[in-house]
Amino acid sequence: MRKPMHSALAAAQASRCSCLLLSIVLLSGCSSATAPPLRTDIEPIRFLLSFDDGPSASSTHNPTALILDTLADNPIQPGIKALFFVQTRAPTAGGSTQGQALLRRQQREGHLLGLHTATPGHANHRFLSPEALEQSLTNGVADLQAVSNTAPRLVRPPFWNYDERTFAAYQTHDLHILLTDLSANDGKIWGINGSLRRRSNLRDQLAQAAQQINVGALPAVDGVIPVVVTFHDPNPYTARHMQEYLQILMDVAEDVGLATDIQPFYGQRDTLQRAALRRALGDPQQYARLP
Numbered sequence: 001m002r003k004p005m006h007s008a009l010a011a012a013q014a015s016r017c018s019c020l021l022l023s024i025v026l027l028s029g030c031s032s033a034t035a036p037p038l039r040t041d042i043e044p045i046r047f048l049l050s051f052d053d054g055p056s057a058s059s060t061h062n063p064t065a066l067i068l069d070t071l072a073d074n075p076i077q078p079g080i081k082a083l084f085f086v087q088t089r090a091p092t093a094g095g096s097t098q099g100q101a102l103l104r105r106q107q108r109e110g111h112l113l114g115l116h117t118a119t120p121g122h123a124n125h126r127f128l129s130p131e132a133l134e135q136s137l138t139n140g141v142a143d144l145q146a147v148s149n150t151a152p153r154l155v156r157p158p159f160w161n162y163d164e165r166t167f168a169a170y171q172t173h174d175l176h177i178l179l180t181d182l183s184a185n186d187g188k189i190w191g192i193n194g195s196l197r198r199r200s201n202l203r204d205q206l207a208q209a210a211q212q213i214n215v216g217a218l219p220a221v222d223g224v225i226p227v228v229v230t231f232h233d234p235n236p237y238t239a240r241h242m243q244e245y246l247q248i249l250m251d252v253a254e255d256v257g258l259a260t261d262i263q264p265f266y267g268q269r270d271t272l273q274r275a276a277l278r279r280a281l282g283d284p285q286q287y288a289r290l291p
Contacts, residue, residue, distance in 0.1 A: 035210075035211050035214075036211075044261040044262075045260055046227070047229050048226045048228045048265075048275055050114075050156070050228060050229065051084045051085065051233040052187065052232050053122065054086055055094060055102035056098070056099070056233065057095075063236045067231075067239050067242050077265050079267050080246075081265075082272075083111070084112070084114065084233065085116040086116055087119075087122065090117075090120060090121060112154075115144060115152050116156055117140065118136045118137070118143060119132075125158060137170070140152075153174060153273065154277070156177065164284045167283075177280055178276050179228070179288050179290060181209045182228070182249075183290075183291045184198065184202070184238060184245065198241075199251070206227070206255075208289070208291075224261045226275035226278070
């Protein structure tokens with residue numbers, strides 16, 4: 001399900017959709033022109049996989065554990081490393097015994113831990129008092145530092161919702177907001193989570209990202225262009241179809257004319273963090289297109 005945008009982003013989108021054309025149209029809501037062919041000198045892309053809301057506290061058929069198994073052992077690129085934005089104190093996530101064990105496993109297997117929230121539930125940070133937000137961030141940073149022996153550098157706000165106040169609070173803790181280029185739109189779990197449009201959805205979003213790449217709007221880091229993709233690891237459907245999603249990403253890159261690197265997904269925590277920090281938002285008014 002699409003995440004709501006904060007007020008600054010919404011205003012920026014309205015303004016840009018009405019008047020900003022960079023000789024091509026980058027936003028689907030404003031698209032009326034045929035996209036130009038991609039340049040031939042574009043660096044290859046590498047998919048930066050990110051996961052929100054976990055780790056799952058399920059004691060049976062745990063979806064987070066299944067995703068970790070697939071990332072470690074799959075026919076496309078064994079040993080994929082991902083960025084997990086975690087809830088460190090939610091009883092259905094990192095606040096559980098199972099969740100704590102999975103946080104340690106993620107760290108041990110070379111993945112990168114980022115903060116989603118340390119509130120008891122999936123609370124919108126914009127609606128917290130300054131004191132409650134500060135306590136949550138202090139707790140979350142401490143929780144992840146206890147797991148990884150280093151403070152987290154990345155945050156993805158719940159509902160991807162932030163404003164100048166929360167942005168400043170994140171900065172106080174040296175936390176940088178990372179949003180996304182592609183989303184599986186799997187954030188809501190409605191019983192049977194079939195997704196008939198998962199391929200066309202990702203293809204459409206990557207086509208839009210390709211046009212941003214074409215005009216130099218997405219930077220290269222270490223010789224590749226990181227393309228951020230977001231899933232939700234507590235979602236059982238996502239977990240069962242993770243290998244299929246990996247193949248879909250490879251297929252749609254070819255469909256839209258983007259070359260993938262010889263290593264199409266990140267395989268090292270350090271390079272993954274470097275790419276994520278380069279793609280993080282620089283200020284609270286920075287325009288960000290959300291898929």
